[in-house]
Amino acid sequence: MTEPSPRLSLRGVTVAYDGHRALSDVDVSVGRGEFLALVGPSGSGKTTLLKTVNRLVECDAGAVFIDGAPVQDRSAADLRRSIGYVFQDIGLFPHMTVAQNIWLVPALTGADRDGRDARVAQLLDMVALPRELAGRKATQLSGGQAQRVGFARALAAEPQIVLMDEPFGALDPVTRGDLGRAYRALHDAMGLTTVMVTHDMGEAMLLSDRIAVMRGGRIAACGTPAELLSMRYDETVGGLLAEPLRQAERLLAMRGEG
Numbered sequence: 293m294t295e296p297s298p299r300l301s302l303r304g305v306t307v308a309y310d311g312h313r314a315l316s317d318v319d320v321s322v323g324r325g326e327f328l329a330l331v332g333p334s335g336s337g338k339t340t341l342l343k344t345v346n347r348l349v350e351c352d353a354g355a356v357f358i359d360g361a362p363v364q365d366r367s368a369a370d371l372r373r374s375i376g377y378v379f380q381d382i383g384l385f386p387h388m389t390v391a392q393n394i395w396l397v398p399a400l401t402g403a404d405r406d407g408r409d410a411r412v413a414q415l416l417d418m419v420a421l422p423r424e425l426a427g428r429k430a431t432q433l434s435g436g437q438a439q440r441v442g443f444a445r446a447l448a449a450e451p452q453i454v455l456m457d458e459p460f461g462a463l464d465p466v467t468r469g470d471l472g473r474a475y476r477a478l479h480d481a482m483g484l485t486t487v488m489v490t491h492d493m494g495e496a497m498l499l500s501d502r503i504a505v506m507r508g509g510r511i512a513a514c515g516t517p518a519e520l521l522s523m524r525y526d527e528t529v530g531g532l533l534a535e536p537l538r539q540a541e542r543l544l545a546m547r548g549e550g
């Protein structure tokens with residue numbers, strides 16, 4: 293019996309900007325319902341990798357497959373409508389209301405305007421925002437609220453795959469923790485497949501099923517959080533784990549459990 297194809301896979305993906313390699317021969321797969329974190333230093337190719345999936349960046353060699361079919365065979369517009377995309381600067385339209393921002397993609401695809409208000413209310417419930425926010429201008433939101441609206445917008449078109457590029461980067465640590473856990477619960481409840489870029493290894497360890505560590509345009513290590521902990525003597529993995537582990541150990545010591 294053949295295995296079902298993974299939800300998402302990259303095979304030999306290479307990308308160069310003006311002859312300068314940003315990704316070199318990257319292979320990685322993400323299963324249905326899996327949450328993969330991409331972690332690595334600035335410039336290691338995380339954003340480029342994410343953008344090859346929705347064809348904001350085209351591969352120079354290799355290919356990206358969704359459910360076994362190459363993304364190159366689909367129109368970029370159709371592809372982007374079917375994949376949720378959340379990034380740090382959210383990109384809410386300031387002059388539009390929360391409801392209009394959430395309904396952006398369905399409006400583009402000609403969704404029925406009649407169903408909008410009920411669906412927006414449902415999406416606001418989903419990301420734990422009060423329904424009264426629907427009529428508010430995007431500029432009248434806190435950072436955490438705006439990011440929740442960003443999630444609601446990414447989920448409005450009912451994507452099966454969600455790509456997130458440092459989605460919590462601009463938030464304070466408490467909001468960041470709350471929102472990360474809230475998103476993970478949504479991911480599980482909706483059976484999403486998520487790829488999240490973060491420079492925060494602690495966050496990746498706590499939220500994801502598997503972590504791919506990137507360095508210099510390649511995947512230097514990939515495994516479950518437990519597997520990465522066992523690789524902490526590896527220079528790259530260890531370097532990223534050092535600070536979260538130090539913090540955890542100091543807190544436990546303070547509590548008398550170290």
Ligand code: ADP
Pocket residue numbers: 309310313314332333334335336337338339340341
């Ligand atoms: P990360 O998200 O891990 O910080 P990026 O994927 O943004 O890394 O960048 C990988 C490499 O590609 C870096 O060397 C970066 O300078 C380069 N790069 C990214 N985008 C462009 C671009 N549009 N034009 C030229 N070089 C780019």
Ligand code: MG
Pocket residue numbers: 338339340
């Ligand atoms: Mg980036």
